Amino acid sequence: MTIASSSPPSRLPLGSAEGARTKPRTYRAGAGDNRGDGRLAAVFIAPALLGFLVFLLWPTLRGIYLSFTRFNLLTPAEWVGLDNYVRMVNDPIFWNSLWVTVEYVVINIGIQTVAALAIAVLLQRLTQSALLRGIVLTPYLMSNVVAGLVWLWILDTQLGIGNEIISAIGFDRIPFLADETWAIPTIALINVWRHVGYTALLLFAGLQAIPNDMYEAAKVDGASEWRMFWRITMPLLRPVLAVVLIMTMIGSFQVFDTVAVTTAGGPANATNVLQFYIYGSAFGRFQFGYASAMSVALLIVLSAITVLQYRLTRAGQTDLG
Amino acid sequence: MATVTATTATPPTIHPARRRLSLGRAAAWAVMGLIILITLLPFYWILRTALSTNAGLSSDPNSLLPVDLTGGGFERALGLQSAKEAIAQGGAGGGLDFWRYLLNSMIVSTLIAGCQIFFSAMAAYAFARLRWRGRDKVFGLFLAGLMVPTIFTLLPNFVLIKQLHLVDTLLGIALPTLFMTPFAVFFLRQFFMNIPREVEEAALLDGAGKVKIFFRVILPMASTPIITLSVLTYITAWNDYFWPLMVSYSDSSRVLTVALAVFRAQNPQTGTDWSGLMAATLIAALPMLVLFACFARRIVSSVSFTGIK
Numbered sequence: 156m157t158i159a160s161s162s163p164p165s166r167l168p169l170g171s172a173e174g175a176r177t178k179p180r181t182y183r184a185g186a187g188d189n190r191g192d193g194r195l196a197a198v199f200i201a202p203a204l205l206g207f208l209v210f211l212l213w214p215t216l217r218g219i220y221l222s223f224t225r226f227n228l229l230t231p232a233e234w235v236g237l238d239n240y241v242r243m244v245n246d247p248i249f250w251n252s253l254w255v256t257v258e259y260v261v262i263n264i265g266i267q268t269v270a271a272l273a274i275a276v277l278l279q280r281l282t283q284s285a286l287l288r289g290i291v292l293t294p295y296l297m298s299n300v301v302a303g304l305v306w307l308w309i310l311d312t313q314l315g316i317g318n319e320i321i322s323a324i325g326f327d328r329i330p331f332l333a334d335e336t337w338a339i340p341t342i343a344l345i346n347v348w349r350h351v352g353y354t355a356l357l358l359f360a361g362l363q364a365i366p367n368d369m370y371e372a373a374k375v376d377g378a379s380e381w382r383m384f385w386r387i388t389m390p391l392l393r394p395v396l397a398v399v400l401i402m403t404m405i406g407s408f409q410v411f412d413t414v415a416v417t418t419a420g421g422p423a424n425a426t427n428v429l430q431f432y433i434y435g436s437a438f439g440r441f442q443f444g445y446a447s448a449m450s451v452a453l454l455i456v457l458s459a460i461t462v463l464q465y466r467l468t469r470a471g472q473t474d475l476g
Numbered sequence: 477m478a479t480v481t482a483t484t485a486t487p488p489t490i491h492p493a494r495r496r497l498s499l500g501r502a503a504a505w506a507v508m509g510l511i512i513l514i515t516l517l518p519f520y521w522i523l524r525t526a527l528s529t530n531a532g533l534s535s536d537p538n539s540l541l542p543v544d545l546t547g548g549g550f551e552r553a554l555g556l557q558s559a560k561e562a563i564a565q566g567g568a569g570g571g572l573d574f575w576r577y578l579l580n581s582m583i584v585s586t587l588i589a590g591c592q593i594f595f596s597a598m599a600a601y602a603f604a605r606l607r608w609r610g611r612d613k614v615f616g617l618f619l620a621g622l623m624v625p626t627i628f629t630l631l632p633n634f635v636l637i638k639q640l641h642l643v644d645t646l647l648g649i650a651l652p653t654l655f656m657t658p659f660a661v662f663f664l665r666q667f668f669m670n671i672p673r674e675v676e677e678a679a680l681l682d683g684a685g686k687v688k689i690f691f692r693v694i695l696p697m698a699s700t701p702i703i704t705l706s707v708l709t710y711i712t713a714w715n716d717y718f719w720p721l722m723v724s725y726s727d728s729s730r731v732l733t734v735a736l737a738v739f740r741a742q743n744p745q746t747g748t749d750w751s752g753l754m755a756a757t758l759i760a761a762l763p764m765l766v767l768f769a770c771f772a773r774r775i776v777s778s779v780s781f782t783g784i785k
Contacts (some may be wrong), residue, residue: 196607203655300760309518
């Protein structure tokens with residue numbers, strides 16, 4: 156994943172720090188400076204390294220190990236080979252969860268990306284107002300729990316203002332979160348509301364890197380805004396868009412909070428997304444081994460998406476040169 | 477999340493297109509207005525509901541103003557009403573001590589934001605400014621950590637926290653992200669690498685040690701990214717739900733997000749206590765809105781000038 160900063164590209168390659176080239180003597184072996192650095196570095200890096208090893212690397216390895224065991228927290232993990240995976244492949248609820256999650260991701264990412272792009276372009280071409288940028292970001296400050304609860308209330312079948320408006324216009328009230336077909340799209344849209352501003356600002360950052368002269372020149376040639384969008388904005392934004400897409404999709408696959416506070420997986424497993432099923436297996440039924448196996452499956456799906464998307468979109472290349 | 481690589485760089489000044497009031501521009505502004513409305517309306521709706529009575533909400537559901545203006549919702553959320561009063565007003569009557577959850581949320585978020593940024597800054601300094609064998613390899617390992625999705629470490633981490641007997645403690649909630657996140661290390665390293673070496677060398681000539689340089693020169697110079705990162709980390713920790721839900725069982729370690737879900741689950745016979753729930757929601761969200769109001773400019777520019785190039 157390319158996460159660059161404003162630093163000039165020459166400084167991006169890891170290691171081979173810029174100073175080494177200009178003042179080699181300072182850092183040669185044998186110099187007291189060098190040895191002092193080593194000891195100090197050990198001290199400086201110790202807490203972060205401890206956190207990394209204990210809470211990131213070790214759990215990753217342990218999660219893979221647990222997926223091959225039967226484990227209920229009370230008795231030691233018991234090695235069962237591929238049992239959990241066999242069970243997973245034959246578990247209709249798992250496939251349902253995976254399907255529901257994919258449905259959620261497609262709706263969430265599809266609408267969010269288009270909306271974020273629209274907002275970003277409006278922010279760039281219409282106004283440079285910092286206030287508007289701030290407003291757009293406010294839902295991002297809410298937790299998923301708060302966002303879920305507010306929309307649960309707005310979309311309430313009997314008293315929610317959303318349904319009041321729908322019935323005032325003359326349509327039937329929609330049980331947004333209680334209906335099997337509506338539930339997943341509704342949850343997906345709630346999360347679009349919360350995240351679209353953040354995504355829009357990331358894209359806006361990408362737009363800022365496009366030189367304004369290009370638009371000026373196109374305008375002189377009589378190009379319309381619409382044409383400029385397709386001929387200038389989209390091609391030049393593509394690498395940024397690709398990275399943002401990968402990131403938001405990975406986040407989207409991990410949907411949990413909103414489901415937990417609005418539908419709790421229901422009605423009839425219609426919103427039982429993968430994370431929720433994993434959580435239920437672990438903490439509802441204490442099948443940590445099985446839950447771990449499903450986590451591994453999720454990890455594989457996420458890695459595959461990352462690799463695939465990166466390839467397909469040639470995210471590493473930039474048209475801007 | 478793992479993208480905000482803020483910079484202090486100023487935005488390139490772009491002259492807004494010449495302001496002609498064409499039909500297209502008007503339409504574009506209309507769309508913008510709609511977006512702002514959808515963005516902000518739920519916030520108003522929280523407030524309007526929180527200040528209404530439950531009876532009023534059901535008798536007059538589409539009133540744009542609070543119905544029967546009251547502070548009852550807030551009283552219930554903060555546990556200031558007796559069980560009898562609460563039930564009479566459509567609440568559940570079971571007490572939830574929101575002050576305590578507010579305090580818990582503050583402790584956890586402060587602990588995480590403070591420690592994580594400090595330890596990450598130390599590591600970032602070692603990666604950016606100190607020379608030691610294996611540095612690039614270790615940093616590569618940290619970078620690889622960026623790729624591991626949080627969900628994957630949650631279950632094993634829970635098992636670990638349980639073995640450490642830290643379940644249902646605030647420390648248990650904070651511990652996994654207390655020391656570092658790969659993102660924080662990466663983010664700060666980028667800034668430290670951009671600080672001119674001459675600054676450090678001047679301090680060295682003055683006889684300052686590297687430790688002193690870190691605290692007296694590097695940290696102050698990087699205060700902007702550090703504050704930005706702290707605020708973002710604080711917001712993330714404050715809003716986290718999944719992990720605290722796994723780890724905490726009782727009041728002693730319950731944070732606001734979890735308490736909100738519990739409050740919602742305590743359904744009274746009359747149906748959801750919407751007024752109380754929205755009041756509780758507001759209490760949970762308000763601190764972040766205030767924090768945002770204080771640091772808005774920094775946060776916005778750090779998100780937008782990230783530079784994912």
